[in-house]
Amino acid sequence: MKYGQLINYEDAAPEAQAVFDDIKTKRGVPDVNNAWKAMARHPAVMKRFWDRAQQVMAPGALDAKTKELIYLAVSVANGCDYCSASHTHLAKGKGVSEEELAEMVEIVGLALQGNSYATFYGQDVDPALKP
Amino acid sequence: MKYGQLINYEDAAPEAQAVFDDIKTKRGVPDVNNAWKAMARHPAVMKRFWDRAQQVMAPGALDAKTKELIYLAVSVANGCDYCSASHTHLAKGKGVSEEELAEMVEIVGLALQGNSYATFYGQDVDPALKP
Amino acid sequence: MKYGQLINYEDAAPEAQAVFDDIKTKRGVPDVNNAWKAMARHPAVMKRFWDRAQQVMAPGALDAKTKELIYLAVSVANGCDYCSASHTHLAKGKGVSEEELAEMVEIVGLALQGNSYATFYGQDVDPALKP
Amino acid sequence: MKYGQLINYEDAAPEAQAVFDDIKTKRGVPDVNNAWKAMARHPAVMKRFWDRAQQVMAPGALDAKTKELIYLAVSVANGCDYCSASHTHLAKGKGVSEEELAEMVEIVGLALQGNSYATFYGQDVDPALKP
């Protein structure tokens, strides 16, 4: 099994095929993204990640769109090219507009700037913020 | 000027005092957080950061609460202790509930997990996601 | 010298050629990976990195396989695509199995999740853990 | 609920108390670490993290000691102070020696150095490493 190798449905283990089927049904897509085809190399890892993603990303106190924006923003801040591409696509499918994406990416940049200032200026956490 | 040293209003440069005044007025608080008192060491840096934060965090296509959640999630993912504390406080002031915070932090954890899987499995970006 | 440019053996400086020779002998491979061909741009940097890698990765209290898994896990967590690919290859050469790789990548994801929770929940280090 | 606030057993929700009990039993300790007392703020998040940690860190193809070293190395590379402290403690409890810790931290430093060289030198992944 090589780095980046994609496993198509017909070559996948039954446990991975079940995840493929579930993704296709729940997302209403004819095929899964490359990330899943690569992850099919380890069916148990893949299944646990899919199950956990379903649980965490389901609408709750936060709606699906806001959840997707948070996932995307973390992936952009963390420098994950694949994740930025795939979750931008997912965000649009959940109704996130270009204007919202533009605002999101500026918040990411601002937060990273603010984080670096907090490290450099080195202040203690305010007593009012701690117990 | 030492690491982490706090500059109070009366010792701050006029340009920094103007930022202190603006923060207190716009946030309706009697004093500014330690981050601003430390950043007052460099009044021009402080003023530009405050101005940019005002511009980026103002309600637009995304509302103030969603913007704050995105800023907080990036800071948590990035491991910034001070920023996590202060922006959790700001988020609550904008109406973010404990349930929403609990969902946010699980999304951060899931995204970081997914980002590491994308690196390890190493698949190329799907043609459908690129032009 | 452009970004990503590879320098083959015949075009490399003598100090870089000596590293090429040493890698090929010690790893028993006919040619070095692209990372070394690119690093040959700066022979002194390359030589110091190779020498340090030899010293750090040599079996000691930890065996070579465990050391390689740690190197790989850090590279995956840190989002380094090239390093993940090349050190997965090296790990397999040292006897790391697919099952072990699958467990490694789940630990990376769990650790990153746990790290983000530690930042968000913001607890002080327990006295029992500090002197 | 403030940043960093610790919730003791008697003040915790029943779902969190059940996790406290399970940790104390399985680890044979009289009390849980601060990380769990802080995470008790969100019992469902806490329970899912504990369950997932149990599943991922259980001995499998890799033994418990190697798994703990990988978790610790990722936490150190990622700059998580609390996680470094608590997982060093856990590693020692699983038999990791000072010599092994010393080797682990040098591998972390080497991997981060190597990761930055891969970014700077910018070589493509070797065809032999990709399908």
Next chain:
Amino acid sequence: MKYGQLINYEDAAPEAQAVFDDIKTKRGVPDVNNAWKAMARHPAVMKRFWDRAQQVMAPGALDAKTKELIYLAVSVANGCDYCSASHTHLAKGKGVSEEELAEMVEIVGLALQGNSYATFYGQDVDPALKP
């Protein structure tokens, strides 16, 4: 608008075209880099980033060459492939030599190593360094 899609001058919004023109004039280049053609998707984000880059990177207490080296070092440490490539190019245009680049990348590796040691060894900040 897809991930990575490039917008050429003739297809760009007037606000983006004005940035293209300004970059070409100030850098004396016939065309802008891909980063700007992709960022043209969001003209207001692009304009604010260009304006801020102009302000921050202008010679001041630090000269242009030192500023470019700092920008590049941060990008390398942060694992940004595109930024490493484009800012190496910019650095050379500002007179940074191969010898200086080689020294810069070794400092990045050393700093990341030192940062991980600081996390692992976990010492408090010395009183002499704090107020």
Next chain:
Amino acid sequence: MKYGQLINYEDAAPEAQAVFDDIKTKRGVPDVNNAWKAMARHPAVMKRFWDRAQQVMAPGALDAKTKELIYLAVSVANGCDYCSASHTHLAKGKGVSEEELAEMVEIVGLALQGNSYATFYGQDVDPALKP
């Protein structure tokens, strides 16, 4: 040996004492920083890090002040609180002014912002930047 524990000169191993002596002589200080007192837990790790730091940070094509600024900028970007504090102190000792520090921290913030934009917009590296 506990997390964060400091080892004073009289309790250190001879190999660590030799490093303490060398630091005190070369830096002209009466005592070493906490980072070294904690690292003395592993004398061989400590000695190798000190030797490597001496080699990498010595004036070469880049002067000592520029090198220190690069080390500091990487540490700030990487969120290392201890390293930011100690290397700000070292930078001042090498003649770095408050104005230069203020410009450095804004470059760090700009670079992190630019890095996140590169991830989000996802453009390929320009052919002119690659061989």
